[in-house]
Amino acid sequence: MPLRRLLIPVLTTSLLAIAQPAAAQEVRTKMVGAAAAGTGVVLPGEIRGDDTAEYTVSGAAGQILSVDLLSDNGGLNFNITPKGAAEALFIGATSGTVADVTLRAAGDYVVQVFLMRSAARRDEAAAYTLGIGLAGGDFADGLAGGPDWWQVSVEPGSSLNIHSGPHARYPVQSRAANGELAQNRGCRMTGPDRWCSVRFDGSGQQGWVVGRFMTEAAAPAAPAVPAGGPVGNGVPFDATGEVPCATATGQPMRSCPFGVVRDGPGNAGVWIALGDGKERAILFEGGVPVSADSSESLSFEKVDDRFTVRIGAESYEIVEAVVFGG
Numbered sequence: 001m002p003l004r005r006l007l008i009p010v011l012t013t014s015l016l017a018i019a020q021p022a023a024a025q026e027v028r029t030k031m032v033g034a035a036a037a038g039t040g041v042v043l044p045g046e047i048r049g050d051d052t053a054e055y056t057v058s059g060a061a062g063q064i065l066s067v068d069l070l071s072d073n074g075g076l077n078f079n080i081t082p083k084g085a086a087e088a089l090f091i092g093a094t095s096g097t098v099a100d101v102t103l104r105a106a107g108d109y110v111v112q113v114f115l116m117r118s119a120a121r122r123d124e125a126a127a128y129t130l131g132i133g134l135a136g137g138d139f140a141d142g143l144a145g146g147p148d149w150w151q152v153s154v155e156p157g158s159s160l161n162i163h164s165g166p167h168a169r170y171p172v173q174s175r176a177a178n179g180e181l182a183q184n185r186g187c188r189m190t191g192p193d194r195w196c197s198v199r200f201d202g203s204g205q206q207g208w209v210v211g212r213f214m215t216e217a218a219a220p221a222a223p224a225v226p227a228g229g230p231v232g233n234g235v236p237f238d239a240t241g242e243v244p245c246a247t248a249t250g251q252p253m254r255s256c257p258f259g260v261v262r263d264g265p266g267n268a269g270v271w272i273a274l275g276d277g278k279e280r281a282i283l284f285e286g287g288v289p290v291s292a293d294s295s296e297s298l299s300f301e302k303v304d305d306r307f308t309v310r311i312g313a314e315s316y317e318i319v320e321a322v323v324f325g326g
Contacts, residue, residue: 027051037059050115056083061105067080070165072126111130151181159177182209184198194210239325258270267286307319307320
């Protein structure tokens with residue numbers, strides 16, 4: 001689960017209405033041939049305002065339809081729907097920009113690209129590239145199967161590019177060194193290449209890597225949670241320890257056990273045990289604390305590599321290494 005959602009309630013059903021396209025002014029249609037879909041195809045396009053683009057793919061029951069969307073406009077989404085059906089199999093607004101859908105029956109399936117209503121009302125334009133592939137159901141069961149953990153296997157001294165999506169056209173957001181461990185979040189075929197969604201141990205960096213550079217590995221040892229330590233949100237901690245803390249004005253600082261879940265450089269959720277089963281969660285984004293699970297206001301100051309975070313009468317001292325690792 002993205003860390004920005006750790007401290008924010010899940011969207012209600014009523015809000016999901018914005019996931020649907022606005023009433024279309026123009027619908028552009030394209031048939032994606034079986035040969036092109038079977039080898040994987042990348043299709044450029046552009047839409048504006050209420051317009052939509054629809055790509056139809058014919059598949060057999062049990063095949064996996066893989067779709068990924070890249071655009072600079074964050075308001076662009078896609079749905080996948082059996083032709084003529086009212087209910088979508090995949091809704092991009094709630095599930096993201098990468099889909100691997102097992103087809104329930106033989107027939108035509110429509111990939112509909114559209115702007116969210118707010119962007120459509122502003123008559124925004126969105127250029128994009130859409131990747132579409134169709135494969136048999138035996139290459140790792142879509143985004144499931146395979147080992148739990150991978151190890152980067154490249155030439156010593158070199159590194160592996162971590163992309164934001166399952167194709168080289170997606171930006172490189174970081175790099176991993178030979179031997180680094182990553183949690184397997186599933187692999188899929190994009191054209192002739194197998195791409196794997198991963199989360200790297202320790203840093204929490206997430207992204208997509210070319211699967212041929214990953215080999216099966218044993219799970220790393222989980223950090224021990226100190227006695228009386230925090231529970232967190234159920235995601236295993238990347239690191240644990242103790243931080244100076246005080247929970248009342250004028251109270252001297254003491255040591256409080258913490259656990260951290262990282263989400264790439266500068267992004268992390270830090271849970272601090274306060275005693276009596278209570279704990280405080282603090283969210284860092286972009287290397288700074290931005291919110292906490294408290295109705296009290298949050299403020300902070302930083303001296304050298306140490307943050308002093310204040311939440312109402314509470315005070316916590318958190319070094320950068322807790323958030324960034326190292």
